[in-house]
Amino acid sequence: MPKTKIILILFLSFINATSFASDIDKLVFPKAEILNKYTARIPFKLIDHLIVVEANVLNKKGNFIIDTGSQNLILNKVHFPSQYGHNKKRVETTGVLNSLDNPLQKKLSEFNLLHFSLKDKNSDIIDLSHIEKSKKMHLLGIIGYSILKDYEIFIDLYLNQITLTKVDKNGNKLDPKVYLEKIVDSIDFKLKKHTIVVNGSINSQNLKLGLDTAAEFNQINKSVNKKVLKHFVPKKRINLAGASNKQIEVLAGNLHRLKLSKTVYLGPMKTILTNLSKMQEAFGVQLDGILGYEFFKYKRTIINYQKEKLYFINYPLITQ
Structure with missing residues (x-):
């Protein structure tokens, strides 16, 4: 590859x-x-x-x-x-x-x-x-x-x-009429220090996923259950350079059938298979993956830290 x-x-x-x-x-x-x-x-x-x-x-x-x-x-x-x-x-x-x-x-x-x-x-x-x-x-x-x-x-x-x-200390908006668009769905998250952690599942296997706007590609931990990795389809190998400019080789592909709730599901999304142990060490929470740009590409997302909620707005339907 x-x-x-x-x-x-x-x-x-x-x-x-x-x-x-x-x-x-x-x-x-x-x-x-x-x-x-x-x-x-x-x-x-x-x-x-x-x-x-x-x-x-x-x-x-x-x-x-x-x-x-x-x-x-x-x-x-x-x-x-x-x-x-x-x-x-x-x-x-x-x-x-x-x-x-x-x-x-x-x-x-x-x-x-x-x-x-x-x-x-x-x-x-x-x-x-x-x-x-x-x-x-x-x-x-x-x-x-x-x-x-x-x-x-x-x-x-x-x-x-x-x-x-x-927002106030309870997360209530001080401007109640912010959005012209309609909020169509929502999910809860847990704030671990400053990290947004959402629950998800693939192939009936539960996952804890961090949400990060600056992750250019989604990431899945190589140590996750094999039932999850069955839905990761590798495409090629890439060299990954991180914040300190050190590089590692990782496997990139598409991740399928991710569900965040009964009504919120995604895929396929471009994803990197890598080792997330450093993040676990930093935050004291075991993460099975990271959702980044690929997530926001599919979901117009509202983040409320105080309420620990994500809200979603649909993309407009494209008509020919």
Whole structure:
């Protein structure tokens, strides 16, 4: 089978160090459409299978990856070397392939989306130059759970936009009339640290699956039951480069007959067969797989962290 090289972005942050105070300026999305004081729509572009938004920070303009698998806001050390050079404290950040190399951590003094303002958010500083080069984009950083958790997030690959609407501590929307579209289904999830974990099944075998917007391909753990692997159809071998730019060879193919509930099922989806032990080590939960771009391609999905619910909106029917 032929081999292909890809970059799979999956930042799974496991932080165990003290944060620093900083003077980071506001981070602003210049193309956001502000609907009211609670709700904004942000257009995104797909770079390969990554959801990328444009933002400004510290007088720099560039791209940020939306990554529910990342615990914190991550800034690219390549573009902010002077702000962080005096900090030598190391933290541990675990990715799919291995630990990232010597990330630093600071406090984001203010994250601002025009009328939205979040203070004292953690930010990690990591060299992301290999991702920037691979994807041929100006990458300032990655927006993760610590920023997203205070909103209900509608990830819409049909309109290529993300809708953020503020929620209260119980997950109730402060703007009750956010969506024009009809919610047609929903499932529960469990939040393990910052990771969204959903229950699924294939061939009557139960699975625990992480949901990650920055996983370019779905992943299934090679240690899952053989009854599950019967529905994984291999196609080719690829070289997988992770967050720390280390590469491994994995088997890629299609995964069939995945069910998340009696009414929510998917497949076939492009999937990688790999070892997920590092994620289990990072989060203290055994994961049988990761759902990424391939999931969102089939499901227009709303994430509510406080309610621990995923809601789904149908794609429009295409008529000839």
